[in-house]
Amino acid sequence: MIGEALGCQIDPGTKARTPSVITHPFEANPEELEIPTDLLERGRIPVVMEAISLLSNDQGLQVPLVAGIEGPADLASYLCGIRYFLKMTVKKPEIAKDIIEKCIDACIICANSYLHSGADAVVMADALSSPEMMGPDAFRKIVKPSLIRFNENIRGHSILHICGETDSIILDILECGFSAVSIEENVEDLKYIIDSAHRNNTAVIGKISTVDTLYRKVPEDVRKEAFRCLDANIDILAPGCGLAPETPLKNIQSMVEARDEYVEKRFRFKRYNDNKN
Numbered sequence: 559m560i561g562e563a564l565g566c567q568i569d570p571g572t573k574a575r576t577p578s579v580i581t582h583p584f585e586a587n588p589e590e591l592e593i594p595t596d597l598l599e600r601g602r603i604p605v606v607m608e609a610i611s612l613l614s615n616d617q618g619l620q621v622p623l624v625a626g627i628e629g630p631a632d633l634a635s636y637l638c639g640i641r642y643f644l645k646m647t648v649k650k651p652e653i654a655k656d657i658i659e660k661c662i663d664a665c666i667i668c669a670n671s672y673l674h675s676g677a678d679a680v681v682m683a684d685a686l687s688s689p690e691m692m693g694p695d696a697f698r699k700i701v702k703p704s705l706i707r708f709n710e711n712i713r714g715h716s717i718l719h720i721c722g723e724t725d726s727i728i729l730d731i732l733e734c735g736f737s738a739v740s741i742e743e744n745v746e747d748l749k750y751i752i753d754s755a756h757r758n759n760t761a762v763i764g765k766i767s768t769v770d771t772l773y774r775k776v777p778e779d780v781r782k783e784a785f786r787c788l789d790a791n792i793d794i795l796a797p798g799c800g801l802a803p804e805t806p807l808k809n810i811q812s813m814v815e816a817r818d819e820y821v822e823k824r825f826r827f828k829r830y831n832d833n834k835n
């Protein structure tokens with residue numbers, strides 16, 4: 559979305575395929591990247607702002623309104639090309655850091671406009687920050703300072719989603735000031751992540767497998783996995799990553815029903831114990 563506003567061409571995808579970025583306008587000249595003053599009037603950002611404002615004025619809306627933006631490393635890879643940007647983090651880290659700082663400026667402007675339009679929270683997805691993509695050291699040196707600045711400058715709740723095994727950078731993520739972190743199903747030590755987050759007063763969101771379970775399996779499997787997540791003390795039950803197109807609706811419904819069933823059981827047990835004492 560921000561990438562498009564900064565000049566990337568987008569393949570809108572189909573019902574079976576998610577949209578993708580097809581051109582990288584700053585691949586040849588990354589130092590020329592500047593965030594335009596009319597960013598919020600570009601691309602589909604105005605439409606998103608209007609949609610947020612319509613939804614937030616809907617009195618019947620019973621769920622939190624969460625607006626999505628790309629994170630700084632993803633945005634940098636859209637603008638410069640993924641391979642070129644990853645190479646830059648190794649060979650020219652100062653330039654990579656400079657680009658990340660400009661990208662986070664755009665993220666701050668966009669996030670504040672979505673929050674101002676009525677979003678309850680902004681979720682930032684930054685797949686490239688995954689240890690499987692850029693490596694923990696580059697994340698710490700190049701991306702982490704920008705995420706701290708992001709949270710110092712936005713007025714509202716923020717959530718960070720990073721794909722893959724985020725165990726090695728979770729403590730760094732927790733120092734960035736997000737209200738919640740969203741994790742995938744393949745994190746190595748879930749208890750360590752949840753305990754660390756809770757000590758830091760940060761909520762954990764996740765982590766039902768989007769491909770193996772939500773896309774491929776049946777509602778009963780979703781229900782079982784949902785219960786396992788809730789038993790592990792996940793604060794907000796959700797898919798572990800972006801949903802695949804054509805994920806069966808009944809599987810998503812099963813996730814929500816499992817959450818309700820779990821909460822109901824827990825409170826019934828609590829009432830039973832309260833009455834006993």
Ligand SMILES: [Zn+2]
Nearest residue numbers: 720721799800
């Ligand atoms: Zn993910």
